[in-house]
Each structure stands twice: as C-alpha cells, then as structure tokens.
Amino acid sequence: MPTRLQNPLERDPVIDAFKRDVDVSLIRQNLQLTPQQRLEKLFQLQQFAAELQRAGPTNKPRP
Amino acid sequence: MTDFANLLRVLATGQVDFILVGGVAATIHxxxxxxxxxxxxYSRQAMNLDSLVQALKPLNPYLRDAPSGLPFHWETRTLEQGLNFTLTTTSGALDLLGEIIGGGGYEDLLPHTITVTAFDLELRCLDLESLIRVKRAAGRPKDFEAIAELEAILNQPP
Structure with missing residues (x-):
C-alpha cells in the first residue's frame, strides 16, 4: 500500500471549521501530564463511562 | 472487565511488534x-504473528459482534488468512490492523513513530503528524472533530 505520510500537511477548510469547537484548555491540561498520566486519565474515564452505562437501565423516570 | 494497561502489558511483554494508532495514540499526544x-x-512477519497469538491467548480473544458459537480459532493460521481483526478480550476491545489507509503496514509506519514509556513499558506510537494524516486519509466524517483536536495539539507551543 503506498504511503502518503511524507506529504506536507495542508490546511483543510472543513477541519478548520471544526477547530472552533475544540476545547484548547483541556488540551493544555493534558500536555502538562506525562504519557502515562494521560493514559491513566483515559482509563479512568473509560471506567467511569462503563459505570454510567451499567447504571443507565436501572434508573427509570419518576412517575 | 476493561484493563487496557494489562492489554498493553501483555502485548509489550509478549515481544509483539506493534504500533499504537487511533484514539489511544491520540491520548498519548x-x-x-x-x-x-x-x-x-501489527507486524505481519511470521514470528510476530506467533508472538501475537501466544501473548493474547490468555485473554480469550474473540471477534467482536460475531454471533456466539461462531467457530473462531485464535491461532497463527487465522491471522495469516486475515488482515484486520476487531476483537474483544477479557481486558477490553482490541483492533488488530495489518494495514491502515494512507499509512500502510507496520514497516511503512515504523519511521513515523515515537517511543513513549508508560507502565514501565516502551510503547511505539504513531507520531502526531502521521496520526493526523492517516485519519484524514480515512475520510470518515466521525473523525473530523478528532482531527481538528489533533491539529490544535500540533499548533500548541512546545
């Protein structure tokens, strides 16, 4: 398969439009962490999301 | 039970040649x-296929979304006959990719990787620019937000 990894990274107006919604403060926070800390944070978030998914079906709307 | 740190440990200590791509690579960046x-x-070299099979065997890999009871044998021959496998394991979901659009296979990607240390493991990860390129090449609308974020990371001052 030919690789295109050498090509220069050109601007893409569609992606540029999505950049307006990027929360740069979260990125800056993450960049202060080590790669291991970033992974640990991801794994904690995954556990949290899984816990919420498990909890979901047991929480029925109030009458 | 999801334990991605264990999954990474199993691969790395099993001497599997692999490169982290996708969301976990994005997290590292x-x-x-x-x-x-x-x-x-993952490297498609014969020895690496054996390593991959041996390393993951204790985690009972099975095809994700496949109907239960479907005959799936986790062995080198299975890997030889396929390329990309979306697996579920006892430590979480794992996608094994023989090639990726816009990037090629393990050997093509190797010059475009960084090595990071985490959990006392040396992990190879696709570098940030290459990660952006392969996500762009995949052209999936669901990746647009992720690409925008990665480009924002690229533009952050060191």
Missing part, C-alpha cells in the same frame, strides 16, 4: 477525547 478500544498496527 494529549487528546481529551474518550476512546473505547485500543487500535494497533
């Missing part, structure tokens, strides 16, 4: 997005 699986590009 500073992404704040949540991902539910580990995507790796």
């Amino acid at each position: 500073g992404s704040a997005r949540l991902t539910q699986d580990i995507d790796i590009v």
Whole structure:
C-alpha cells in the first residue's frame, strides 16, 4: 500500500471549521501530564463511562 | 472487565511488534477525547504473528459482534488468512490492523513513530503528524472533530 505520510500537511477548510469547537484548555491540561498520566486519565474515564452505562437501565423516570 | 494497561502489558511483554494508532495514540499526544478500544498496527512477519497469538491467548480473544458459537480459532493460521481483526478480550476491545489507509503496514509506519514509556513499558506510537494524516486519509466524517483536536495539539507551543 503506498504511503502518503511524507506529504506536507495542508490546511483543510472543513477541519478548520471544526477547530472552533475544540476545547484548547483541556488540551493544555493534558500536555502538562506525562504519557502515562494521560493514559491513566483515559482509563479512568473509560471506567467511569462503563459505570454510567451499567447504571443507565436501572434508573427509570419518576412517575 | 476493561484493563487496557494489562492489554498493553501483555502485548509489550509478549515481544509483539506493534504500533499504537487511533484514539489511544491520540491520548498519548494529549487528546481529551474518550476512546473505547485500543487500535494497533501489527507486524505481519511470521514470528510476530506467533508472538501475537501466544501473548493474547490468555485473554480469550474473540471477534467482536460475531454471533456466539461462531467457530473462531485464535491461532497463527487465522491471522495469516486475515488482515484486520476487531476483537474483544477479557481486558477490553482490541483492533488488530495489518494495514491502515494512507499509512500502510507496520514497516511503512515504523519511521513515523515515537517511543513513549508508560507502565514501565516502551510503547511505539504513531507520531502526531502521521496520526493526523492517516485519519484524514480515512475520510470518515466521525473523525473530523478528532482531527481538528489533533491539529490544535500540533499548533500548541512546545
């Protein structure tokens, strides 16, 4: 398969439009962490999301 | 039970040649997005297929979304006959990719990787620019937000 990894990274107006919604403060926070800390944070978030998914079906709307 | 640190440990200590791509690679570069699986590009060398089979065997890999009871044998021959496998394991979801669009296989990607240390493991990860390029090449609308975030990371001052 030919690789295109050498090509220069050109601007893409569609992606540029999505950049307006990027929360740069979260990125800056993450960049202060080590790669291991970033992974640990991801794994904690995954556990949290899984816990919420498990909890979901047991929480029925109030009458 | 999801234990991605264990999954990474199993691969690394099993002498598997692999490169982290996808959401976990994005996390290593500073992404704040949540991902539910580990995507790796693995070397298709015969010895590496054996290593991969031996390393993952204790985690009972099985095809994700496949109907239960479907005959799936986790062995080198299975890997030889396929290329990309979306697996579920006892430590979480793992996507094994023989090649990725816009990037090629393990050997093609190798010059475009960085090595990071985490959990006392040396992990090879696709570098940030290449990660952006392969996500762009995939052209999936669901990746647009992720690409925008990665480009924002690229533009952050050192």
